[in-house]
Amino acid sequence: MREAVLRLGAAGVENPMRDARLLLAHVLGIDPVDVIMRETDQVDAAGLTAFEVAVQRRLKHEPVSRIRGWREFYGRRFIVTPDVLDPRPETELLVEQGIARLPQGGRVLDLGVGSGCIVLSMLAERPDVAGEGVDISAAALAVAARNAEALGVEARVALVQGGWESSPAETVDLVLSNPPYITADEMGALSRDVIDHDPHLALTPGRDGLAAYRAIIAFHARRVRPCGWIGVECGAGQADDVCALMAEAGLVELAAYADLAGIPRAAFGRRPQKAP
Numbered sequence: 214m215r216e217a218v219l220r221l222g223a224a225g226v227e228n229p230m231r232d233a234r235l236l237l238a239h240v241l242g243i244d245p246v247d248v249i250m251r252e253t254d255q256v257d258a259a260g261l262t263a264f265e266v267a268v269q270r271r272l273k274h275e276p277v278s279r280i281r282g283w284r285e286f287y288g289r290r291f292i293v294t295p296d297v298l299d300p301r302p303e304t305e306l307l308v309e310q311g312i313a314r315l316p317q318g319g320r321v322l323d324l325g326v327g328s329g330c331i332v333l334s335m336l337a338e339r340p341d342v343a344g345e346g347v348d349i350s351a352a353a354l355a356v357a358a359r360n361a362e363a364l365g366v367e368a369r370v371a372l373v374q375g376g377w378e379s380s381p382a383e384t385v386d387l388v389l390s391n392p393p394y395i396t397a398d399e400m401g402a403l404s405r406d407v408i409d410h411d412p413h414l415a416l417t418p419g420r421d422g423l424a425a426y427r428a429i430i431a432f433h434a435r436r437v438r439p440c441g442w443i444g445v446e447c448g449a450g451q452a453d454d455v456c457a458l459m460a461e462a463g464l465v466e467l468a469a470y471a472d473l474a475g476i477p478r479a480a481f482g483r484r485p486q487k488a489p
């Protein structure tokens with residue numbers, strides 16, 4: 214462990230102690246807390262070899278979740294493969310605010326479903342609701358399907374290949390999306406953990422990063438159920454622009470919610486009872 218921490222630190226891994234502990238726990242099949250509790254235990258040769266392989270991968274800046282093949286999100290495990298964005302903790306804000314707005318027996322649409330972390334967390338939390346997840350990537354939809362099954366919610370979710378202007382036959386009460394929003398200029402500054410491992414399609418729509426918001430808000434402001442909500446995750450510094458797009462589309466009761474770092478991350482707007 215000590216040696217791995219030094220090597221990971223020297224390679225510029227941000228939290229070498231935590232990552233070494235998670236990787237050792239993963240290869241030994243134990244809880245990370247037990248790595249601390251059992252620090253004087255011997256690790257056998259097979260365990261040491263597996264640990265070395267995992268450390269080598271992390272030294273190349275492959276994120277821990279991708280080495281383990283899963284990530285915890287909203288208290289549940291989600292399978293993560295190279296075909297999907299590694300779910301981020303700040304996206305839990307969108308789930309939390311979405312759940313608060315979903316009526317009993319409601320329907321939710323998740324645009325750019327990726328691993329399924331948003332819609333599937335909601336369905337797992339709320340046995341009364343059903344949902345649809347849309348993604349342009351068939352490979353991402355296959356991962357979402359595996360996660361739906363693992364969580365036992367596959368009967369309540371439809372996973373459909375399509376673009377931002379896809380809408381289910383049945384009207385929904387809530388449209389959520391964590392779309393690609395990184396600007397073309399910011400792409401060059403991303404860490405290797407992100408740029409080398411998250412799908413490009415999941416990161417950026419190019420230019421000012423707002424293209425997906427423009428399409429989603431303009432289209433779904435007229436299709437979500439009257440009094441229903443649209444909620445999107447925003448990149449740092451984008452919440453004002455996103456709220457302006459919502460206002461322009463006629464949405465009301467606009468609200469933005471900050472993440473733990475104080476950055477406005479989730480923006481919601483409501484379709485009024487009458488037009489649009």
Ligand SMILES: C[S@@+](CC[C@H](N)C(=O)[O-])C[C@H]1O[C@@H](n2cnc3c(N)ncnc32)[C@H](O)[C@@H]1O
Nearest residue numbers: 298300325326327348349350376377391392415
């Ligand atoms: C930022 S990721 C979000 C994934 C997941 N919802 C999450 O929060 O972790 C954006 C997702 O949008 C999908 N996507 C990109 N362009 C799209 C488009 N034009 N229409 C539909 N989905 C798209 C990507 O394949 C990717 O899965």
